[in-house]
Amino acid sequence: MSFLDLTALTRSYGPVRALAGIDLAVEAGTRTAIVGPSGCGKTTLLRLIAGFEAPDSGRIVLDGQTMADGAAFVPAHKRGIGLVAQDGALFPHLSIADNIGFGMARGEAGRAERVAELAYIVGLDKAILKRRPHELSGGQQQRVALARAMACKPRLMLLDEPFSALDTGLRSSMRKAVAELLENAGITTILVTHDQAEALSFADQVAVMREGAFSQVGTPRDLYLRPKNRMVAEFLGDAIVIPARIAGGFAQCSLGRIAVDSADRRDVARIMLRPEQVLLKRTSSEGMSGTPDMLFAEVTEMEFAGAVCTVAVRLLNNPDPPDAAAIGSTPLILKKPGIEAPAVGEVVRVSVTGTAHVLE
Numbered sequence: 436m437s438f439l440d441l442t443a444l445t446r447s448y449g450p451v452r453a454l455a456g457i458d459l460a461v462e463a464g465t466r467t468a469i470v471g472p473s474g475c476g477k478t479t480l481l482r483l484i485a486g487f488e489a490p491d492s493g494r495i496v497l498d499g500q501t502m503a504d505g506a507a508f509v510p511a512h513k514r515g516i517g518l519v520a521q522d523g524a525l526f527p528h529l530s531i532a533d534n535i536g537f538g539m540a541r542g543e544a545g546r547a548e549r550v551a552e553l554a555y556i557v558g559l560d561k562a563i564l565k566r567r568p569h570e571l572s573g574g575q576q577q578r579v580a581l582a583r584a585m586a587c588k589p590r591l592m593l594l595d596e597p598f599s600a601l602d603t604g605l606r607s608s609m610r611k612a613v614a615e616l617l618e619n620a621g622i623t624t625i626l627v628t629h630d631q632a633e634a635l636s637f638a639d640q641v642a643v644m645r646e647g648a649f650s651q652v653g654t655p656r657d658l659y660l661r662p663k664n665r666m667v668a669e670f671l672g673d674a675i676v677i678p679a680r681i682a683g684g685f686a687q688c689s690l691g692r693i694a695v696d697s698a699d700r701r702d703v704a705r706i707m708l709r710p711e712q713v714l715l716k717r718t719s720s721e722g723m724s725g726t727p728d729m730l731f732a733e734v735t736e737m738e739f740a741g742a743v744c745t746v747a748v749r750l751l752n753n754p755d756p757p758d759a760a761a762i763g764s765t766p767l768i769l770k771k772p773g774i775e776a777p778a779v780g781e782v783v784r785v786s787v788t789g790t791a792h793v794l795e
């Protein structure tokens with residue numbers, strides 16, 4: 436049994452099936468990210484775990500205690516779960532100190548000290564404790580929301596897109612700070628986000644959600660490099676998906692002969708490469724002659740965007756053609772550092788690093 440076990444959870448709103456059978460195991464002290472497009476059911480799932488709503492069917496067991504199962508239902512305030520919402524949801528009329536200490540009784544001994552300690556833990560200067568929420572930046576407000584959620588000493592923390600209102604730089608530093616903070620406090624965490632990079636960098640375990648169900652659950656590395664299907668592959672980043680003939684641990688495709696990660700597959704399937712696996716080296720049309728075993732392409736588009744640029748190339752040959760018609764039919768879209776991105780019209784030598792992943 437895991438720290439949190441969700442079994443066959445369903446929830447509908449009238450005709451809308453928000454959750455269509457969710458199974459998930461979360462180990463104690465870990466970080467799980469649930470990522471999926473808008474409307475796929477992420478917030479509904481958090482609300483069920485938090486105890487704001489009951490599932491139509493299925494079971495929620497937290498730390499060995501049943502939270503929801505048929506008629507059994509433990510209300511939110513008895514679950515020991517903290518929730519930080521997207522907008523922080525601070526009380527505008529209360530000071531920062533009273534926001535943080537909201538869950539503690541006003542006259543409770545040591546309240547002020549505990550509030551100051553929590554402010555310190557989340558990296559807030561105690562000078563702001565007297566202020567009101569509107570006098571704080573977005574990042575500071577999120578820290579207050581986190582401190583308030585931590586004040587109740589939760590055994591599980593639920594974060595519902597808590598960084599989405601922050602700008603890019605602050606977003607990644609907050610994400611890192613929050614991850615560290617929760618890890619140091621030993622709090623098991625579930626983060627909901629629609630940002631794939633955020634999910635991959637934050638979590639030990641990522642669940643990709645679509646239409647109320649999980650498409651795949653695994654480590655960030657596994658999901659990124661070994662997605663089950665094209666949907667998961669493309670949801671988690673740019674992907675090059677090409678038809679191939681697979682045998683003996685290799686794929687024959689428009690990129691030539693490439694090692695694959697399934698030694699036992701022997702069929703026609705789609706393989707996936709991440710764009711960063713395709714390397715380009717500048718050459719010239721003359722450089723192509725006398726090297727039939729090498730793969731060449733012509734740059735057809737280059738979108739300059741500073742550090743990372745988008746480069747489209749059209750293949751010019753295939754050293755090991757499975758199907759001559761496929762050669763050059765689809766341009767490859769790659770990301771390259773701006774400093775070394777080739778120009779439109781240039782001929783480049785193409786090679787592949789690592790193995791390709793065979794999709795289902």
Ligand SMILES: Nc1ncnc2c1ncn2[C@@H]1O[C@H](COP(=O)(O)OP(=O)(O)OP(=O)(O)O)[C@@H](O)[C@H]1O
Nearest residue numbers: 448451452453472473474475476477478479480629
């Ligand atoms: N209280 C409700 N009444 C009716 N329909 C609802 C209710 N709450 C959610 N839904 C519907 O359930 C589905 C899942 O909604 P949910 O808010 O869980 O998605 P989400 O993945 O969190 O979306 P977003 O990323 O946009 O916040 C949506 O179709 C939504 O319209």
